[in-house]
Amino acid sequence: MSHTIPMTKESYEALQEELKRLIREERPRVIQDIAEARGHGDLSENAEYDAAKNRQAFIEGRILELQGKLARAYVVDLTGMKPDKVVFGATVTLYDTAxxxxxxxxIVGEEEADIKLGKISCTSPVGKALIGHKLDDSVKIKVPSGLKEYEIIDIKYV
Known part of the structure; x- marks a missing residue:
């Protein structure tokens, strides 16, 4: 049995939009490209046909991947909850004491993590260490460069 994937609402909706676009726009376009390339004659030396077939394989693979992720998704909705502790989906402001x-x-799922966007995985050392802590808590986290100490100065559920 496959495990559920925790996901923020915005990530779930972005995956849904990508899936719709692939099914409604990309799939019909690549089918048309294949038909046009087929009309250009000998398929054994037809680069356009090969490229279109490769693109089709990629699109179909991505559709299956997205359908699988969406089927296993567990959307964490924090709307209306009082932001009193760090949970999945929370936005946390930390003060580095050093x-x-x-x-x-x-704090997001592994699929959504992107440090450049300030999104860290709930399974990362920092993400794991923060979950469950409350506002004003001091948290010591082992990171590759050593031990960091943070104070939680703000928690938002947005």
Whole structure:
């Protein structure tokens, strides 16, 4: 049995939109491209045909992948909840006690994580360490560069 994938609402909706676009636009377009390329004669030396077939294989694979992810998705909706502790989907502002800098992260699923966008995985060392802590808690986290100490200065459920 496949496991569920925790996902934020915005990520779930983005995957749904991508799936719709692939099915409604990309799939018909590549089928048309294949038909046109087929009309150009000898398929054994037809680069357009090969490219279109490869694109079709990619599209069909991505459709199956998205359908699988969406079927296993567990959407975490924090609407209306009081942001009193760090949970999946929370946006957390931390104060680094060593550097005296603030950093803000959103705790997301592995699929959504992108450090450049401030999104960290709930399974990352920082994500795991933060979950369950409350506002003003001090959290020590083992990271590759050593031990970091953060104070949780803000929690939002957005």
């Amino acid at each position: 550097t005296e800098e603030e950093v803000t992260y959103k």
